[in-house]
Amino acid sequence: MPLSTPSFFLLTLFFFLLFNLQPSFSQQQFSSFNTSHSPWQPSQNRTLISTNKNFTAGFFPLPNTTLFTFSIWFSQVPNAKGIVWSDTTRVNSSGSLVITSEFELLLNGSPFQDTANTNASQLVLENNGNLVFGNWSSFRNPTNTILPNQNFTGIELLSSNGKFRFIKSQFLVLNSTADQYYGTPNPLVGMDDAGKMSMVGNSFLTSDYGDPRLRKVVLDDDGNLRIYSFYPEQNNKWVEVWKGLWEMCRIKGKCGSNAICVPGEDLNSSTHCVCPSGFNPNQGGSEEGCTRKKSLSQDTKFVRLDYVNYTSDGSLTEIKAGNFTICESGCSTDKTCLGFGFKYDGTGYCVWLTGTNLQFGYWSPGTEAAFFLKVDKSESTPSNFIGLTEVMQTTCPVNLSLPLPPKDSNTTARNIAIICTLFAAELIAGVAFFWSFLKRYIKYRDMATTLGLELLPAGGPKRFTYSEIKAATNDFSNLIGKGGFGDVYKGELPDHRVVAVKCLKNVTGGDAEFWAEVTIIARMHHLNLVRLWGFCAEKGQRILVYEHIPCGSMDKYLFRVNKSHSNNDKHLKDQSSPNTPQQKPTLDWNMRYRIALGVARAIAYLHEECLEWVLHCDIKPENILLGDDFCPKISDFGLAKLRKKEDMVTMSRRRGTPGYMAPEWVNSAEPITSKADVYSFGMVLLELVSGIRNFEIQDSVLRSEEWYFPGWAFDKFKEMRVEEILDRQIRNDYDSRAHFDMVNRMVKTAMWCLQEKPVLRPTMGKVAKMLEGTVEILEPKKPTVFFLGVEE
Numbered sequence: 001m002p003l004s005t006p007s008f009f010l011l012t013l014f015f016f017l018l019f020n021l022q023p024s025f026s027q028q029q030f031s032s033f034n035t036s037h038s039p040w041q042p043s044q045n046r047t048l049i050s051t052n053k054n055f056t057a058g059f060f061p062l063p064n065t066t067l068f069t070f071s072i073w074f075s076q077v078p079n080a081k082g083i084v085w086s087d088t089t090r091v092n093s094s095g096s097l098v099i100t101s102e103f104e105l106l107l108n109g110s111p112f113q114d115t116a117n118t119n120a121s122q123l124v125l126e127n128n129g130n131l132v133f134g135n136w137s138s139f140r141n142p143t144n145t146i147l148p149n150q151n152f153t154g155i156e157l158l159s160s161n162g163k164f165r166f167i168k169s170q171f172l173v174l175n176s177t178a179d180q181y182y183g184t185p186n187p188l189v190g191m192d193d194a195g196k197m198s199m200v201g202n203s204f205l206t207s208d209y210g211d212p213r214l215r216k217v218v219l220d221d222d223g224n225l226r227i228y229s230f231y232p233e234q235n236n237k238w239v240e241v242w243k244g245l246w247e248m249c250r251i252k253g254k255c256g257s258n259a260i261c262v263p264g265e266d267l268n269s270s271t272h273c274v275c276p277s278g279f280n281p282n283q284g285g286s287e288e289g290c291t292r293k294k295s296l297s298q299d300t301k302f303v304r305l306d307y308v309n310y311t312s313d314g315s316l317t318e319i320k321a322g323n324f325t326i327c328e329s330g331c332s333t334d335k336t337c338l339g340f341g342f343k344y345d346g347t348g349y350c351v352w353l354t355g356t357n358l359q360f361g362y363w364s365p366g367t368e369a370a371f372f373l374k375v376d377k378s379e380s381t382p383s384n385f386i387g388l389t390e391v392m393q394t395t396c397p398v399n400l401s402l403p404l405p406p407k408d409s410n411t412t413a414r415n416i417a418i419i420c421t422l423f424a425a426e427l428i429a430g431v432a433f434f435w436s437f438l439k440r441y442i443k444y445r446d447m448a449t450t451l452g453l454e455l456l457p458a459g460g461p462k463r464f465t466y467s468e469i470k471a472a473t474n475d476f477s478n479l480i481g482k483g484g485f486g487d488v489y490k491g492e493l494p495d496h497r498v499v500a501v502k503c504l505k506n507v508t509g510g511d512a513e514f515w516a517e518v519t520i521i522a523r524m525h526h527l528n529l530v531r532l533w534g535f536c537a538e539k540g541q542r543i544l545v546y547e548h549i550p551c552g553s554m555d556k557y558l559f560r561v562n563k564s565h566s567n568n569d570k571h572l573k574d575q576s577s578p579n580t581p582q583q584k585p586t587l588d589w590n591m592r593y594r595i596a597l598g599v600a601r602a603i604a605y606l607h608e609e610c611l612e613w614v615l616h617c618d619i620k621p622e623n624i625l626l627g628d629d630f631c632p633k634i635s636d637f638g639l640a641k642l643r644k645k646e647d648m649v650t651m652s653r654r655r656g657t658p659g660y661m662a663p664e665w666v667n668s669a670e671p672i673t674s675k676a677d678v679y680s681f682g683m684v685l686l687e688l689v690s691g692i693r694n695f696e697i698q699d700s701v702l703r704s705e706e707w708y709f710p711g712w713a714f715d716k717f718k719e720m721r722v723e724e725i726l727d728r729q730i731r732n733d734y735d736s737r738a739h740f741d742m743v744n745r746m747v748k749t750a751m752w753c754l755q756e757k758p759v760l761r762p763t764m765g766k767v768a769k770m771l772e773g774t775v776e777i778l779e780p781k782k783p784t785v786f787f788l789g790v791e792e
């Protein structure tokens with residue numbers, strides 16, 4: 001059929017349009033820019049595209065202006081958040097980029113970047129996002145961003161506000177190397193396609209590497225270095241998958257001179273600046289600094305600022321001071337001394353700062369020290385950095401030996417309390433305590449999100465491979481215990497740390513869930529908690545790697561094995577010492593009191609600082625390990641979370657340790673709360689006093705079939721026959737003058753913990769205070785008889 005004239009015309013027009021659109025389209029997106037394309041102007045709407053189409057370069061409009069910068073961005077993210085590199089020159093719409101006939105690259109007539117000595121015929125955008133002109137490349141001249149496959153060696157990043165630098169592939173600094181505030185464990189080498197950021201020495205940073213995603217490493221304007229992954233499925237969000245600093249206040253330059261940086265009310269990145277007593281905020285100053293209310297004269301004193309660290313604009317002198325007085329007097333006699341830092345851990349750490357102003361002040365538990373700020377004697381405002389210390393009290397002194405049992409002193413308890421409240425370096429160390437400070441502000445949900453898979457800190461629990469665990473434990477050859485949660489093996493890591501490796505049984509949930517839970521457990525730092533160092537989740541294995549506590553569990557010290565009727569606990573027996581038939585040393589009253597207090601505080605920490613999230617649910621002497629100086633350490637905390645309630649009940653029954661379970665475990669009408677742990681602790685407390693297993697019927701005390709240990713103890717206690725409850729092994733050491741108060745408090749507290757109704761039991765925080773003697777203990781009611789029911 002012959003074509004009619006109009007349809008032929010239309011067809012011609014169609015082909016005309018088709019062939020003419022095609023070249024005009026390719027003219028707008030080219031893969032290299034050369035002389036024949038010059039000049040290139042912002043108004044032309046042209047872009048340079050990498051051959052794989054993943055990156056685009058061109059004039060990018062600056063927001064809210066009519067200006068442009070020559071930039072490179074992810075083609076998939078054509079907005080300001082996709083930009084990975086930018087030239088600093090701003091041009092207007094008539095600006096131009098030209099390759100001259102002499103092969104020079106000129107932007108608005110001047111050499112582009114530092115290409116003055118480079119002649120080349122074309123500008124190319126490579127597949128990895130590298131813009132290349134002769135021997136000049138954007139990868140060797142980065143701005144604030146690094147891309148996968150970009151060589152990190154020998155380059156520097158500068159934050160776009162020009163304030164912070166990342167230098168030597170390792171250190172974050174403010175202005176100059178002198179003001180370094182962070183370093184990665186090893187120099188960074190680069191990131192591969194899968195997002196794995198390698199460091200020198202075959203190590204790498206923990207992030208979300210694995211699946212192919214758009215990723216970038218950015219030195220943000222807040223001074224932190226972060227790795228971001230692009231999640232199109234999450235509303236095209238850049239998700240932070242790693243960051244250098246968790247405490248933003250450690251970044252220098254957050255506050256002005258003399259001010260102290262304090263974390264903001266969320267975990268994200270906010271901080272605020274606080275003036276110490278004796279100082280007022282700067283009026284109208286550009287930076288948030290502080291000025292002295294009254295300049296220093298002859299009469300001065302010191303204000304204590306706990307966990308505050310300063311630097312000065314003058315010099316710093318660090319000495320090893322024999323005691324606090326030496327450190328203090330050194331500063332008070334020096335006119336130029338502005339204050340001093342001191343550690344209470346017995347190391348004699350003492351730093352004097354001189355100069356005219358203090359700088360870079362920040363609060364962090366990781367400082368492990370207090371700062372003593374010199375102010376005028378007339379200054380009456382109390383220190384605003386004192387209360388935070390009390391959270392960090394602990395029961396075990398570091399580098400201090402156990403006080404000798406006093407012969408005739410009723411101040412024993414107080415001495416212990418004093419020693420116990422000394423700062424302990426170990427406890428305070430680490431970012432973890434930061435969390436207790438923040439608990440007032442953040443809810444568990446936020447915490448869990450932050451700690452989830454997407455945001456693992458570099459310092460989080462180490463993920464071991466199964467073969468590493470196998471090597472460390474010598475193919476699981478040294479079984480040291482069998483607990484409710486699984487078998488425990490002793491092992492040694494390549495760095496010679498001795499570990500206890502626990503292979504969990506019957507754990508529910510997927511890998512990601514397990515990882516998230518473990519991360520939270522690993523964040524629980526307390527001197528009286530066993531530290532979790534790492535884990536393994538491979539091939540269905542669920543393995544936890546703990547620090548090894550050499551002395552073993554408390555039950556072996558408390559309950560004499562050579563007594564009869566111990567068959568009941570044979571399931572629980574730690575098998576570490578088949579070769580040690582000799583008696584373990586007997587725990588004296590002071591040790592027992594200290595163990596009780598330490599355990600109470602650690603549980604209180606778990607319940608209160610950790611927002612009741614970590615109910616222990618399995619408190620018994622087997623789970624209380626004794627470290628150096630018989631410092632108690634709770635193990636297995638947080639693991640209950642990995643199990644279901646029904647499992648817990650059946651497990652405990654099968655294990656034959658009903659003695660520590662609160663009534664609500666079998667009475668399903670009552671919810672399980674933290675008060676269940678209080679009950680278990682009450683039992684342990686009573687056992688500490690009596691040296692008798694609560695569910696073991698002792699020949700000597702067996703009077704009736706209705707043997708109920710707490711009830712029996714209560715009766716003795718009421719009859720003022722305390723001696724009959726006391727452990728016979730140390731009954732002779734009992735000196736009513738020296739010990740009555742301590743023992744009385746322990747028994748009374750236990751009675752309150754063992755109340756049948758959970759509401760009547762005190763909280764764990766209160767229990768700790770009752771033991772300390774800082775609250776009055778009312779007369780408890782007799783704990784009612786409670787039977788767990790039939791046992792098989």
Ligand SMILES: *[C@@H]1O[C@H](CO)[C@@H](O)[C@H](O)[C@H]1NC(C)=O
Binds near residue numbers: 031033034036
């Ligand atoms: C510039 O590049 C185009 C391809 O993009 C090519 O056809 C042209 O010959 C090149 N011109 C010069 C002068 O190299």
Ligand SMILES: *[C@@H]1O[C@H](CO)[C@@H](O)[C@H](O)[C@H]1NC(C)=O
Binds near residue numbers: 029045
């Ligand atoms: C610029 O060119 C792209 C294609 O290269 C096109 O999608 C876009 O609409 C153009 N923008 C303007 C303002 O012309």
Ligand SMILES: *[C@@H]1O[C@H](CO)[C@@H](O)[C@H](O)[C@H]1NC(C)=O
Binds near residue numbers: 052054
């Ligand atoms: C380009 O990006 C796509 C996803 O947008 C990715 O699958 C591909 O691997 C990338 N190519 C290169 C060479 O990075």
Ligand SMILES: *[C@@H]1O[C@H](CO)[C@@H](O)[C@H](O)[C@H]1NC(C)=O
Binds near residue numbers: 063064
């Ligand atoms: C640009 O203007 C919009 C609205 O006027 C404003 O919300 C935005 O913050 C501005 N952006 C910048 C970078 O100033």
Ligand SMILES: *[C@@H]1O[C@H](CO)[C@@H](O)[C@H](O)[C@H]1NC(C)=O
Binds near residue numbers: 092093094095108
């Ligand atoms: C663009 O900037 C140049 C100088 O960089 C100036 O001479 C020119 O007048 C400006 N043009 C417009 C339209 O603003």
Ligand SMILES: *[C@@H]1O[C@H](CO)[C@@H](O)[C@H](O)[C@H]1NC(C)=O
Binds near residue numbers: 102103104
């Ligand atoms: C680049 O070309 C310019 C202009 O022709 C010339 O002056 C210069 O010497 C050349 N530079 C190099 C490194 O070849």
Ligand SMILES: *[C@@H]1O[C@H](CO)[C@@H](O)[C@H](O)[C@H]1NC(C)=O
Binds near residue numbers: 117118135136
């Ligand atoms: C590039 O090469 C030229 C001449 O070969 C040299 O002068 C210049 O320093 C080189 N630039 C870089 C960044 O290596």
Ligand SMILES: *[C@@H]1O[C@H](CO)[C@@H](O)[C@H](O)[C@H]1NC(C)=O
Binds near residue numbers: 153154
């Ligand atoms: C990275 O750059 C450094 C210095 O420029 C060079 O020595 C090294 O070989 C480069 N590494 C890779 C993997 O290209």
Ligand SMILES: *[C@@H]1O[C@H](CO)[C@@H](O)[C@H](O)[C@H]1NC(C)=O
Binds near residue numbers: 174175179
């Ligand atoms: C950092 O540099 C800026 C400008 O170069 C200067 O104003 C500021 O005082 C410097 N800060 C420090 C702490 O040296």
Ligand SMILES: *[C@@H]1O[C@H](CO)[C@@H](O)[C@H](O)[C@H]1NC(C)=O
Binds near residue numbers: 265266267268446
């Ligand atoms: C942290 O930032 C994210 C996104 O910017 C926000 O959704 C979240 O609410 C913030 N968290 C807190 C505790 O402010």
Ligand SMILES: *[C@@H]1O[C@H](CO)[C@@H](O)[C@H](O)[C@H]1NC(C)=O
Binds near residue numbers: 323325
């Ligand atoms: C501190 O040590 C000095 C010198 O060793 C000593 O004279 C002084 O009495 C000590 N002060 C205290 C409070 O122990």
Ligand SMILES: *[C@@H]1O[C@H](CO)[C@@H](O)[C@H](O)[C@H]1NC(C)=O
Binds near residue numbers: 367369
């Ligand atoms: C205080 O900060 C300085 C400088 O960052 C650091 O060298 C020092 O170790 C810190 N002191 C403490 C006790 O953390």
